[in-house]
Amino acid sequence: MKNTYFLPLGGTGEIGMNLNLYGYGEDSHSETDWIMVDCGVTFSQAGLPGVDLQMPDPTFLASQKDNLKGVILTHAHEDHIGAMPFIWPYFNCPIYTTQFTASLLIEKFEEHNIDYDGKINILKEGDVINIASFEIKAIGLTHSIPEMNALLIKSPSANIFHTGDWKIDHNPVVGNGFNSKGLLGFDDLRIDALVCDSTNAIVPGRSGSELDVKDSLDKIIGGIEGRIFLSTFASNVARLYSVAETAEKHDRHVVLSGRGMHRIVNAAKAVGILDGLPEFVDEEDAGYLPAEKTLILCTGSQGEHRAALSKIANDRHQHLVAEKGDTVIFSSKVIPGNEAGILNLQNNFAKKGVNIITGKDEFVHVSGHPCEDELIEMFNLIKPKAVIPVHGEFRHLTANAALAEANGIKNSLVIENGTIIKISDKGVSVDSEVSSGRLHKDGKIIVYDYESPSIERSKISHTGLIVVSVVMVNNKVKGKPVVKTFGLPEFDKEGISLIDWVNQALSNVFGSKNKGGNLESKIRNSVVRQIKGVWGKRPKVEIIFH
């Protein structure tokens, strides 16, 4: 008998790197056709030095590579499309997504020299496509980026509503408002599982509307005299639109700064989203504008060192300067993990006498994800038999499931990446577990997380490295070994230098009467013991024999 399966390989039990699979077939481990929904990355945290990006490990799927019949991308956020250049070429199956998302995806593919010719199919809101045994309908929902589509996925044995990222915004500034009418058609339709965004499931109330942010920015911008720097997530095209319209109203020219801003604006213009706004000013020309007539829209709200805002704060920007009396507005949230960088950035602006406005001072940002009341509204619109929370850490997933339960949906399952769920009109149940994990992008190389060199790099970054080079002739040490140290403090303890402490440890080994045992480990143990004694830390020691 054939079954319908759901398998998250990324984004369930964690924030970021979403990768979801839906399958229909006899055996989930071999004879099932799969479709992939989203293929995203997560930006690396501290503790993994040198890892640029992390993404889901698709090993399970790779074992049945030909069974992947298509990839559908719900929207263009990095946590939904960022891994495509690294994972998709291996499968090379058809891709379905909207024009806006496709234009950003194509840019990524071209950057990585990936041949995607004839593989991208443009999907519009309301379109119905058939892939293998699935019939899939794209249903537009509001979010913090244009052209986000939820998916109504029908297999011969189950109906599933996959929300993607969403919120309820009746006035999103750009694009159509939340269309509950489009979802009301669900009244007659049995939905066996609602696979639902959990990001804000622990936040009471509602996420708020982009139009309200626009009104608030209007008041704030109208009351500022000097130059304004406004930083937001570049992908929030509605926010860019609101800021541009508000700036025009208050007789300010908008300067775009940062590669991310230009990328998104180009993609939005290509699909007509930013029509009707005055042209943006290039940053090279910003110096000609009077301060009170300037608003600079820039990247870097998370304190990213290489982004425009950080360069401006540190006087490293080629064209833009911030001066006393200017104002910087952080029209964004603080992504957990970025606190220190953001505070550092704000301190640098404060030193210059620049005024700082954040979400703590004024209403300058709304989230793109549903809070409790919006989730309840969705449950009531869709009336699913079961909820499978995704897109969140465990506490978000459990809160989403508890909310569903409290609202009469008794059959919900909290799972993490790697759990295959069977979905039918009888309900949802665990089928099996498969391997899941992360891949690290380390420069141009992709490695499994469990063999990532970042673990060793992290160790060396704490303890430093000592290299000992030993020449051996006829099994005897010849001459004096050469010692180099990396990342250790140059201590001079008891009148003995660091190198001499190492040399002393080597003499203890070479001068010993006991010639048995492994010379390499004897040297390592002796050096580590000696340096631990004087420094208090155990360095990494490498020995090279010639």
Ligand SMILES: [Zn+2]
């Ligand atoms: Zn997302």
Ligand SMILES: [Zn+2]
């Ligand atoms: Zn998103």
